[in-house]
């Protein structure tokens with residue numbers, strides 16, 4: 567470690583025409599942190615993720631990864647710095663086999679990075695995400711929840727240091743959500759990955775993360791432990807009231 571956060575946003579603003587989707591958000595993410603991002607529809611969560619992964623360029627502000635300035639850089643430069651992500655709608659190659667999808671991730675960025683045993687090859691990654699029995703099936707033939715796992719596997723195949731997960735628990739059954747949360751915890755505990763996880767289901771997220779950022783109308787209105795955030799007057803006032811009280 568060189569003392570810099572793995573990824574840092576400084577006063578990041580993203581505007582689309584007259585709409586400010588992300589408004590001067592600053593946050594740093596250190597090694598091994600498991601952080602949630604919550605906020606109502608349109609709060610700017612996905613746009614913030616898009617900025618953190620180079621998919622959109624901030625209108626203003628700065629992005630740094632491990633001390634390297636990435637403001638305005640293309641997504642592959644973010645990947646080179648060890649930043650990987652999933653999308654709200656999984657982006658897998660439908661006609662390729664599950665194993666070949668992982669193979670694509672390995673070819674894309676992973677090869678020149680040292681591989682921990684859990685990510686050493688296709689078989690190891692398939693075992694980690696629980697898709698070994700589906701290895702030979704086309705990605706189109708597995709369930710939507712398995713496709714989410716596959717997309718996480720593809721991101722892991724790039725051997726990242728930081729993983730951005732966008733609503734990976736959406737549409738899953740309660741049992742599948744718990745399994746997903748266990749997997750995410752394992753990635754952090756055993757691979758020392760930094761994980762930033764957006765989820766609509768606030769109660770689920772608050773149970774599993776150690777730190778949570780709350781976005782509201784593009785602004786960061788809270789950043790603390792789940793216990794702190796659920797007691798934050800602005801958060802309760804802004805939109806979450808009942809749901810947060812329930813989570814507490």
Ligand SMILES: Nc1ncnc2c1ncn2[C@@H]1O[C@H](COP(=O)(O)OP(=O)(O)OP(=O)(O)O)[C@@H](O)[C@H]1O
Nearest residue numbers: 582585586587605606607608609610611612613614
């Ligand atoms: N490419 C774009 N062009 C124009 N407006 C956009 C674009 N992407 C997002 N927005 C707008 O920016 C705002 C923030 O959207 P964003 O998707 O980041 O919110 P979100 O918190 O992720 O919401 P959700 O929970 O619904 O996914 C919304 O008003 C949205 O309509």
